[in-house]
Amino acid sequence: MECVVQGIIETQHVEALEILLQGLCGVQRERLRVHELCLKSGPNLGVVTSDVRLLCDLDQPDPTWTVKHVGGAMRGAGADQISVMVRTMIESKVSKNSLRMFYALGYKLDHELLKVGFAFHFQRTAHISVSVSSVNKMPKVHAIDEAVPVTHGMQIVDVTAPATPENYSEVAAAVSSFCEFLAPLVHLSKPFISTGVVPTAAAAAASLMSDGGGTTL
Amino acid sequence: MPVKWVLHWQPNQGSTVSSQILNEASQCVESINGVKEGRWKATLNYYKPILKDQANQSEFPRDFLGISLADEPDKYYFIIRSQRIVVEADTNIQSIMEKLQSYKSKVALYFEGFQYQLGDFRLRVGKVVPTHSENVRGIVMEVDYLPISSIKTANKLMEEFMEIWHEALAKRSLPGKFVNIDINFEEYGLGDIYTPQHTAVRYALVMAHMIATVQAVRG
Numbered sequence: 030m031e032c033v034v035q036g037i038i039e040t041q042h043v044e045a046l047e048i049l050l051q052g053l054c055g056v057q058r059e060r061l062r063v064h065e066l067c068l069k070s071g072p073n074l075g076v077v078t079s080d081v082r083l084l085c086d087l088d089q090p091d092p093t094w095t096v097k098h099v100g101g102a103m104r105g106a107g108a109d110q111i112s113v114m115v116r117t118m119i120e121s122k123v124s125k126n127s128l129r130m131f132y133a134l135g136y137k138l139d140h141e142l143l144k145v146g147f148a149f150h151f152q153r154t155a156h157i158s159v160s161v162s163s164v165n166k167m168p169k170v171h172a173i174d175e176a177v178p179v180t181h182g183m184q185i186v187d188v189t190a191p192a193t194p195e196n197y198s199e200v201a202a203a204v205s206s207f208c209e210f211l212a213p214l215v216h217l218s219k220p221f222i223s224t225g226v227v228p229t230a231a232a233a234a235a236s237l238m239s240d241g242g243g244t245t246l
Numbered sequence: 247m248p249v250k251w252v253l254h255w256q257p258n259q260g261s262t263v264s265s266q267i268l269n270e271a272s273q274c275v276e277s278i279n280g281v282k283e284g285r286w287k288a289t290l291n292y293y294k295p296i297l298k299d300q301a302n303q304s305e306f307p308r309d310f311l312g313i314s315l316a317d318e319p320d321k322y323y324f325i326i327r328s329q330r331i332v333v334e335a336d337t338n339i340q341s342i343m344e345k346l347q348s349y350k351s352k353v354a355l356y357f358e359g360f361q362y363q364l365g366d367f368r369l370r371v372g373k374v375v376p377t378h379s380e381n382v383r384g385i386v387m388e389v390d391y392l393p394i395s396s397i398k399t400a401n402k403l404m405e406e407f408m409e410i411w412h413e414a415l416a417k418r419s420l421p422g423k424f425v426n427i428d429i430n431f432e433e434y435g436l437g438d439i440y441t442p443q444h445t446a447v448r449y450a451l452v453m454a455h456m457i458a459t460v461q462a463v464r465g
Contacts, residue, residue, distance in 0.1 A: 073302045074295060075348035098342045121336040126435060130333045133326050135306050
């Protein structure tokens with residue numbers, strides 16, 4: 030299970046966001062370069078179609094793989110009252126030939142993306158991860174070196190935190206509270222409910238850049 | 247990780263496997279001064295595809311299995327023998343498989359028994375039973391040579407140990423023998439240094455041989 034919010038930010042303001050995050054998180058940023066392969070079950074397999082993601086972390090000297098299943102979001106009156114999305118999510122590290130295994134099991138490559146950027150991982154009531162990345166598509170299958178941005182000039186901000194059925198309220202509150210600090214630069218909301226860019230982000234970014242992040246927003 | 251052989255009991259024509267064979271094998275280990283250390287257990291699952299149309303079954307692997315090993319409690323291994331695929335994952339990969347609802351575990355087996363220390367060797371002798379039954383379907387034996395991780399380097403020593411083992415077991419006049427399967431691990435993308443993925447492949451081959459033996463007897 031995880032709590033998730035997303036937002037978009039113009040690439041020109043990413044540096045300011047990084048300065049803000051550095052100040053807020055108090056940890057070193059990590060580079061992010063992840064090849065995400067989204068697989069879908071073939072037409073005959075399963076009563077309903079299933080999706081699974083394979084993530085290859087290209088930033089490691091020896092790329093490491095993770096398989097991830099993202100489930101449906103929590104629904105109902107309770108979910109409507111929470112400003113973050115709460116959804117099932119299971120991740121498992123896997124060895125490098127997992128793609129071959131899923132192909133053999135009848136899964137097909139639906140689409141693939143290359144995410145390039147940076148991330149901060151820190152503890153604030155919950156274990157929160159913030160990533161800022163450009164999302165790139167490949168003109169040919171697995172052609173990572175030829176990847177081009179899906180949307181020029183824009184990057185995606187993801188804030189996630191693992192949760193359990195027992196603590197998701199507290200985790201959601203921690204994520205929500207953290208997101209308020211980022212509001213001058215990026216609006217964060219439940220995925221698929223875009224609120225666009227922050228109209229005053231330029232001014233906020235200028236302020237951050239001019240004094241290296243010392244100004245209180 | 248030490249090099250491991252996984253042997254399985256091959257009964258003579260006309261005889262069957264039983265708990266008695268396991269008892270005899272365990273006593274044999276003790277007779278050559280094996281020191282009992284405790285119990286061990288591994289679990290194996292056969293996965294079958296959930297299909298909209300059963301007529302398309304041949305499109306999907308018939309030998310997709312998953313195994314959790316006694317030495318790696320936090321890991322789970324998938325093997326598709328026909329395609330020479332072995333994958334290592336965290337144990338929660340099983341939860342992912344359940345969520346996907348594309349494959350279902352149809353048959354589950356336990357390998358369980360006792361573990362022994364014998365000089366530089368560690369032995370495990372165990373029965374193969376379905377999870378909801380006491381019906382012994384087979385007997386397996388793991389032999390670890392603890393000081394060495396290179397398969398090639400350990401080979402001669404393992405063969406010498408097996409000669410001693412076969413000699414000791416022969417005195418009990420049992421209706422069968424323990425068999426080791428020669429495996430070309432390179433076909434699975436595995437090297438000379440032994441890993442748990444090698445063990446997963448060994449168990450997949452053992453199961454294939456045990457099934458073939460049962461089918462031959464029934465035939």
